[in-house]
Amino acid sequence: MEPCFTPDQAYAEAGRCLLCFDAPCSKGCPAGTDPGTFIRKLRLRNIKGAIATVKNNNILGGICGILCPVSGLCEKECAATPIDRPIQIGRVQRFLIEHGRKLKFNPLEKKEPNNINIAIIGCGPSGLSCAAELAKEGFSVDIFEKKPKPGGVMRYLIPDHRLSKEFLNEELKDISSLGVNIRYKSPVESGEELEKLLKEGYRAVYIATGTWGMKSLGLASVYKGFYNAKEFLEKCKSTEKPDMKKIISGKRVCVIGGGDTAIDAAESALILDAKDVSIVYRRSFAQMPGDENGKIEALKSGINFLILTQPVKYLTNGGRITGIEAVRNKLGTSDTSGRPRPVPISGSSHIISTDIIIEAIGFGPEDDSKMLFEKFKLSEKGLILVDEKTGTTSKKSFYAGGDITRGPSLIPEAVADGKRAAKAILEDMELS
Amino acid sequence: MAKLLDLSIDFCDVKFPNPVLLSSSPVSNTAEMIGRAFEYGFGGVAYKTLGFDNIKIIHPSPRMAGYTYGSNNLIGLQNVEQITDRPLQDNLMDIEYLKKHWSNHVVIASIMGFSEEEWIELAKMAAGSGADILELNFSCPHMTVEGSGMKVGQSFGLIEKFTSTVRNVVDIPILAKMTPNITDITEPALSAKKGGADGLTAINTVRALTEIGLDDNVPKPNVAGIGAMSGYSGPAIKPIGLRCVTELAQCTDLNLPIAGCGGIETWVDTTEYLLCGASLVQITTGVVHYGYRIVEDILEGLSYYMEEKGFKSISEIVGKALPNIQPTDRFDLSRQGVGEYDLDRCVGCGQCYIVCQDAGGQCIDWDYDKRRPVHDEEKCLGCMICSFICPVSDPPLISYREVKNKKSVIPPVSE
Numbered sequence: 001m002e003p004c005f006t007p008d009q010a011y012a013e014a015g016r017c018l019l020c021f022d023a024p025c026s027k028g029c030p031a032g033t034d035p036g037t038f039i040r041k042l043r044l045r046n047i048k049g050a051i052a053t054v055k056n057n058n059i060l061g062g063i064c065g066i067l068c069p070v071s072g073l074c075e076k077e078c079a080a081t082p083i084d085r086p087i088q089i090g091r092v093q094r095f096l097i098e099h100g101r102k103l104k105f106n107p108l109e110k111k112e113p114n115n116i117n118i119a120i121i122g123c124g125p126s127g128l129s130c131a132a133e134l135a136k137e138g139f140s141v142d143i144f145e146k147k148p149k150p151g152g153v154m155r156y157l158i159p160d161h162r163l164s165k166e167f168l169n170e171e172l173k174d175i176s177s178l179g180v181n182i183r184y185k186s187p188v189e190s191g192e193e194l195e196k197l198l199k200e201g202y203r204a205v206y207i208a209t210g211t212w213g214m215k216s217l218g219l220a221s222v223y224k225g226f227y228n229a230k231e232f233l234e235k236c237k238s239t240e241k242p243d244m245k246k247i248i249s250g251k252r253v254c255v256i257g258g259g260d261t262a263i264d265a266a267e268s269a270l271i272l273d274a275k276d277v278s279i280v281y282r283r284s285f286a287q288m289p290g291d292e293n294g295k296i297e298a299l300k301s302g303i304n305f306l307i308l309t310q311p312v313k314y315l316t317n318g319g320r321i322t323g324i325e326a327v328r329n330k331l332g333t334s335d336t337s338g339r340p341r342p343v344p345i346s347g348s349s350h351i352i353s354t355d356i357i358i359e360a361i362g363f364g365p366e367d368d369s370k371m372l373f374e375k376f377k378l379s380e381k382g383l384i385l386v387d388e389k390t391g392t393t394s395k396k397s398f399y400a401g402g403d404i405t406r407g408p409s410l411i412p413e414a415v416a417d418g419k420r421a422a423k424a425i426l427e428d429m430e431l432s
Numbered sequence: 433m434a435k436l437l438d439l440s441i442d443f444c445d446v447k448f449p450n451p452v453l454l455s456s457s458p459v460s461n462t463a464e465m466i467g468r469a470f471e472y473g474f475g476g477v478a479y480k481t482l483g484f485d486n487i488k489i490i491h492p493s494p495r496m497a498g499y500t501y502g503s504n505n506l507i508g509l510q511n512v513e514q515i516t517d518r519p520l521q522d523n524l525m526d527i528e529y530l531k532k533h534w535s536n537h538v539v540i541a542s543i544m545g546f547s548e549e550e551w552i553e554l555a556k557m558a559a560g561s562g563a564d565i566l567e568l569n570f571s572c573p574h575m576t577v578e579g580s581g582m583k584v585g586q587s588f589g590l591i592e593k594f595t596s597t598v599r600n601v602v603d604i605p606i607l608a609k610m611t612p613n614i615t616d617i618t619e620p621a622l623s624a625k626k627g628g629a630d631g632l633t634a635i636n637t638v639r640a641l642t643e644i645g646l647d648d649n650v651p652k653p654n655v656a657g658i659g660a661m662s663g664y665s666g667p668a669i670k671p672i673g674l675r676c677v678t679e680l681a682q683c684t685d686l687n688l689p690i691a692g693c694g695g696i697e698t699w700v701d702t703t704e705y706l707l708c709g710a711s712l713v714q715i716t717t718g719v720v721h722y723g724y725r726i727v728e729d730i731l732e733g734l735s736y737y738m739e740e741k742g743f744k745s746i747s748e749i750v751g752k753a754l755p756n757i758q759p760t761d762r763f764d765l766s767r768q769g770v771g772e773y774d775l776d777r778c779v780g781c782g783q784c785y786i787v788c789q790d791a792g793g794q795c796i797d798w799d800y801d802k803r804r805p806v807h808d809e810e811k812c813l814g815c816m817i818c819s820f821i822c823p824v825s826d827p828p829l830i831s832y833r834e835v836k837n838k839k840s841v842i843p844p845v846s847e
Contacts, residue, residue, distance in 0.1 A: 012503040018823050021782025021798060079781045079803075083823055 001066065001164050005088075005095040014043040017087050018079050025089055028077035031129075031412035032419065033058040035074050035089045038096060051100040052107035054093055055174070059132035060125055062171050063154060064412050065094030066163055069260075069291035073412070101170060110178055111138035116429060119144060119202040121188050124152020125411045126208035126402030128175055129418025135178035137426055142202070143180060146187035152210055154411070157233045157261070159268045191374045198397055204425045207373075207384065207393070207400040208418065211408055213366040216359060217256065219314045225321030226314065229257070229265045229360035236268045247356075248272035254324060254352060256280045256311055257360035258288035259408075263295065265358045266303045278304035280311060280352070282329055282342040306352065310344060314357060324352045363408045376400075383407055390424035391417055399424060433473065433728050436735040440475075441746040443689050443711050444605035444630045446564050448538050450475035451746050452702065452730050455633075455693050455714030456542035456567060456609070458513060459724075463526035467533065472724040473731050476538030477530075478633070478691075478714055481515035481569045482523050482554055483544050487577055489517040496720075497652035499642045499668065506721045508668035510642045512574050512653060512660055515544050520554075524561040531562035540607065544569040546580050548597055555598040565604055568595060568629075570620070571611035571636030574662035582639070585611040588623040595627025605630040607691065610676070612669075613639045617676045618683040625686060633691040633714065635676045637663025666717040670695030674708050678757055681709025697726060699733025706746065707753035768838040770812040771819060771830045778804055778829060784818035792817050793841055813841050 005013065023036020034057050041050035054061035068074075070090040078086035100106070116139050120127045123145035131141045149155055151168050176182075188194055197205050214228040227235075235244050253269040255262050258281035269277045279298070281288055284307050288295060299305065306326075313325040328348035331340035365382040377385045377394035384393055384400040391399045401417025403409055439450035454460040454469050456478040466477045483489065492512045499508035516523055530539050541563035545551035555566055570591055572581030584590045591608065598606055608624035610617055612635040621632055639661050643652045651659025673694020680690055692710025696702055697718035705713050718726050734746075743749055780803035788796040788805075795811035796818065798804075805818075819830035 008503075015502045018779070018781035019783060020780070021786050022800065022803070024780070024803065079779045080823070082779050 001161065001167065004098045005091050007095075007099065010042060010092050010095040010099075013088055013092050014039050016080060016084060017043060019043065020079050024077035024079060025074040025087070028074040029412060030073065030410065031058045031060075031064060031415040033061055033064065033074075033093065033412070035087075035093065039087065039089070039092060042092065042096065047096070047099065048103070048105055048107070051096045051103075051105055054096050055100065055107050058412070058415055059129055059175060060154075060171060060411065060415055062094055062097030062167065063125075063163060064415065065090045065092075065097060066167070067154075067158065067411055069293070069410065071292055073410075097171070106174060106177065108132075108136065108174060108178060110136055113140065114138040115140065117142065117202045118204050118206065118425060119197045120206045120208065121194075122152065122208040122210055122402070122404075123147075123150040123182055124208060124210050124402060124414065125154060126210075126414035126418045127152070127206065128172070128180075129415040130206045130208065130399075130401065130422045131180045131418070132175050132178055133419050133422030134425065135175075135180050137422070139425075141180045143182045144186045144188050145182055145184050148184050150182055150184075156237055157230065157264070159233065159236060159264050159271075161267065161271060162264070188372070189368070190372060194372065194398070195375075203429065204397050204399060206391075206418070206421050206425070207398060207404060208402040208414070209366075209369065209372075209404045211363045211365050211383075211403040213364045213369070214359070215362045215364055217311060217361060219311060220357070220359075222319075223314065223316050223321050223357075224319055225356045227356070227358045229255070229261045229358055230363070232265055232358050233261070233268060236272070245272045248274050250275050251355040252276045252278075252353065253356040253358065254278050254280050254306075254354040255358045255360055257362070258283065258290060259360065259362065260290045260294055261363070262360035263290050263298045263303075265360050266298060267301060269356070269358070270301060270303060274356070276304070277302075278306050278352070278354070280306045280309050280324065280326070282308070282310045283339060284308055284331060287339045308342065309352075310342060312349070315351065321355060321357050323354055324357065326350060326352055363403070365404065369404070381407060389420075390427075391421035392424060434732050434735070436731055437738050439731060439734060439738075439746055441711055443691070444565060444607070446538055446605060448475045448712060449536055450731055450734075451706070451712045452727055453477055453538070453540070453691065453712055453714045454719065455716045456481050456540075456569065457716040458511075459716050459719040461516065461518070463529045466526075466530055466539075469719075469724045469727070470530075470534050470537050473727040474537075474724065476540065476564075476712075478540040478542050478567050479523070479527060479563070480518075481542040481544045481572070482520060482558060483515045483546070484550050484554065485520050487546060489514045491517060492576075492653070492655040494653045494655070497642060497654075499664075499666070506666055506717065508642055508664055508666040509717045509720060510640060510652065510662055510664050511637070512655065512662045514574075514576060515569070515572065520557070524557055527558065527561040527563055531564075538564045540565040540567050542567040542569050542609070543598075544572070544575075544580060545594070546577055548594070551594050551597050552601050555602050559602040559604050563604065565607060565631075566598065566602060567607040567609050567633055568598060568624075569609050569636075570594070570624070571609045571613075572663070573611060573613055573637055573639040574660060582611045582613055582636070585609075585620055585636075586614055588620050591620050592623040592627040595624050595629050597627075599628030607631045607633050609633040609636055610680075611636050612672055612676050612694075617679055618686060621680055621683070621686055621688070625688060629688065631689040631691065632680055632686075633693065634680055635669075635673045635694045637665045638669050638672055640664035665695065666721075667695040667697060667701075670701060670704075674704060677705060677710050678708045678754065681751055681754055682757070696730075697721065699730045699737060702730050702734060703737055703749065704753075706749040707751070708757070709751040709754055711747070711750050767834060768840070769814045769832050769834040770809045770838070771807065771814065771816055772833040773805065773807050774829050774831075775804055777824050779824060780804060781823060783821045783823075784830065787817050787821055793843070795841075809835070810839075811841055814838075 026036040075086040315323040329342035332343035541558035570585035575581035692705035693714040793813035
């Protein structure tokens, strides 16, 4: 992880802030963290007030400070840009959280218990955000988590070099301090089990299971040297990391895809001492959906970008990956995503030699989620449809948010959904 | 250094190669230091104040505290350093050495006696060692020795007495260094003149408290649990220095040449002091902050400025602003104006809206959709506070424009 600002650096950054009226950066934050306010507080040396603002607005404020693609959100709106450069809001936000830990300052307050039980399915960013908001309001919250540890993507997929386990654990301590109860290895596996929660006394259920299914190009069966990004990143985050290092070290690695996950996988391979790492992407650099800064950092770190390249076949020898047969694309007319369509150039077939292929072409709902959510109105992609203002689903007392409603999206959006549902639950219980 | 115009100036009949001097302080403590300053380009020095060895000088520790504002270090400096702690003989030998090796440069010996006899002896010895000018330190605001420094400078009889004491024993010019810690700086200056002073140095540091420790409740510098009101210097006091120099320069009964000091770091500060009537400037805090090298930029800047404005010598600049500095009752109140907005360059921060609402005439409204101020010239007081906080400069987005026959704006009574 890159080093945190020192207090002097943070004050200097706050010193550049224009202290805008009706601050546009605050409007640019999906999670409602309100940088306009916390930077002003820091500038006027009210550092505890600044920490409290971040913490109360965004229970994962520290992690968002590190992982948010700020150049497309709050910092994109910064009014200082035309005369200077944007304030480094993400870094200031992270500083405040780390500084709060140094001061042992916990501004979170909890109302008297109201003895209302709420169940949350999934202990990722959205579930945690909803849990924290409800716990602050006095609800008794149980999170049902399939995995043995909390954090979801933050623990199991985001590489250590972007977010350390220690940082994550510190951030989650504050949520535990609110009295949120997490039941690990407790998957909710069917529609009946979901229904049963209400009978067990939970007055509302917030579904935030995420999208842990991996899309595939369908070019591979079980080959040695072939991984999907989820599996690869999970191994890199687990006790299998030394084994992965043995496998990747000295090898040529191709990562297929152009999003943040592809970049995470490519950088992880580089950290495991791969000899050569290439990102293979079917459109051009500009259309890669990954965060701009992440793309530039990946370039700087020496990762090859094989753009306008479309794999058509994986080559193997004795069940082991040896290369990719690919064609060159050109950019055609725009497709439904507004980006130019990749059009194969005839006769451009060529072979990319590689030892390892990692597919990172997108996440979607897991295969079993259709069964779990059979009673809910779902989108074509299998995502739960919710009311935009409240996060309520088609079923009474069930709310949902995060990736399982949006598809793969940003952590601040997941946080926002959690807050939104908590507010709706509060209103529906007629407590507000 | 670029090739410079002639920056020399005569002051009390002594020729200075240029008007930029070190002031009497830690930056002019030894000949070795001063020699280096001369190499960088300083035209002269007011040597660190001499005193007799019978009163042992021990500097408090720590002796200084820097004052930081936002990200700006050393906008002010508070110090409790005393006069020199070196043996008198060493200092006199250093002055002699400097005059031998730097004959074109001017050495002003600052002295402080703790009795009439001491003033006499110090004056004679300093003059004897070759000093070109004497500067009588009537103004150190934090001497730990009773009846010295600023205490003298605040009692006009003593100023006159000690100045004439010195006048009677030396032939070289005498400057009186004035404290700003007084109601009207011209009064002690007139006493110094009566005593025979040939010129004035103004100002010494401003007696102040810059910061109080929130954990230990001790002001800085924290000298083993005790702080003290003491000398404050640096850019923060430039406005006070300019005021004092102007008051001295405008006092017709006085009519003495002035060495200006207080917060000078750049050629712009230097020129402002010259325009207000100083013929020389003296610098300490600028050197504490940046080192002797700043003199290169002061001299070059001054030379380019003279070239630009067509000045042939430094003396032509001296006092140029004085006719424009008048009592407030001379203002022509019939001439009024407004802020003029160049909104094409606006970045939409809205600070102008906030300050106009809360501290101005409420003449700005806010367009939430466009994120732009909506300025009503009729209601505008022309107070210009909006222009102080507007981040768009070069040229400023908000400028002052005079409006002929502007109706005065009186806020109405709340309904």
